[in-house]
Amino acid sequence: RVLFRSILGGIIQPGIEEMAEILHQHIPHLPRIELVVPKKYMGSSTMECIQSGIMHGALLSLIGLAKEVEKEVGRPCQTVLTGGYINLYKDLHGYEYNPDLINEGLLDRK
Numbered sequence: 001r002v003l004f005r006s007i008l009g010g011i012i013q014p015g016i017e018e019m020a021e022i023l024h025q026h027i028p029h030l031p032r033i034e035l036v037v038p039k040k041y042m043g044s045s046t047m048e049c050i051q052s053g054i055m056h057g058a059l060l061s062l063i064g065l066a067k068e069v070e071k072e073v074g075r076p077c078q079t080v081l082t083g084g085y086i087n088l089y090k091d092l093h094g095y096e097y098n099p100d101l102i103n104e105g106l107l108d109r110k
Helices: 016-026 046-073 084-089 101-108
Strands: none
Touching: 016 046, 016 084, 046 084
């Protein structure tokens, strides 16, 4: 269980399900995709290319943002992943996974 002394802040970004839906809505001839993390970065079919762009793009965005935050605050930070489909990345080394972080935070405020 994650315990915080203080929370410096956070980052909220669209989830992968929303990204996939928006891509399909704005480019209707692109197929809907299954939300799975592909084994390779570069896809060899339209489906794999969309999956890679969304799934790997989201993951690398999280990693990049975490590194930039550490530079911004000048020290290593505990990074906690929460929400939506983030469970697909829950075994990512160096990051804590807590699917209930928002609810726990709301309960702690009472």
